[in-house]
Amino acid sequence: MLRPFDKLRVVSKVEPQAQHERKSSVMPFALRRSKGERPMVIHTAKIVEKTRGHCDIIDITNKVKEEVERQKIRRGLATLFVSGSTASLTTIEYESGVLKDLQELLEKLIPSNRKYHHDDRWGDDNGFSHLRASLLGPSLQVPIDDGKLMLGTWQQIVLLDFDNRPRTREIVVQIMGESE
Numbered sequence: 001m002l003r004p005f006d007k008l009r010v011v012s013k014v015e016p017q018a019q020h021e022r023k024s025s026v027m028p029f030a031l032r033r034s035k036g037e038r039p040m041v042i043h044t045a046k047i048v049e050k051t052r053g054h055c056d057i058i059d060i061t062n063k064v065k066e067e068v069e070r071q072k073i074r075r076g077l078a079t080l081f082v083s084g085s086t087a088s089l090t091t092i093e094y095e096s097g098v099l100k101d102l103q104e105l106l107e108k109l110i111p112s113n114r115k116y117h118h119d120d121r122w123g124d125d126n127g128f129s130h131l132r133a134s135l136l137g138p139s140l141q142v143p144i145d146d147g148k149l150m151l152g153t154w155q156q157i158v159l160l161d162f163d164n165r166p167r168t169r170e171i172v173v174q175i176m177g178e179s180e
């Protein structure tokens, strides 16, 4: 007997029935689908953004939304990841006041006008860019329900470029979930 929340269930070692199923399964320990369930799909796409560097903050919400809609994922998870060690992803209310506040906060925490050990070793003078990127992190996960990203009304997904020069950035968008 499946419990109600077991529509998608992980095959478990403790259930004799599950043990039997596991033997005939192509993917041991994979999420299994019950009859009538929608197929699970994984889709990977890339968003490309040209930035000005120097703590440029770019709203990428609509591009991520378009990707979710294009893939017709009803329920699941979008994982976003920016390639590179001087950029980050986060969410914020995309209005000029709070964007300026965030830029000022980062300048205070990790000033751009002092020397870092990285600058001595590497000579590209962007020690502050690497530190800011590590602090905020390169990835973000947003749940999807009813075909939509579960963001707040005033919550946008943003790319932050901390490098000391303009860059072209690639953001990986991996969407995993039930298709429509």
Ligand code: ZN
Pocket: 118, 122, 124, 125, 126, 127, 130
């Ligand atoms: Zn560097």
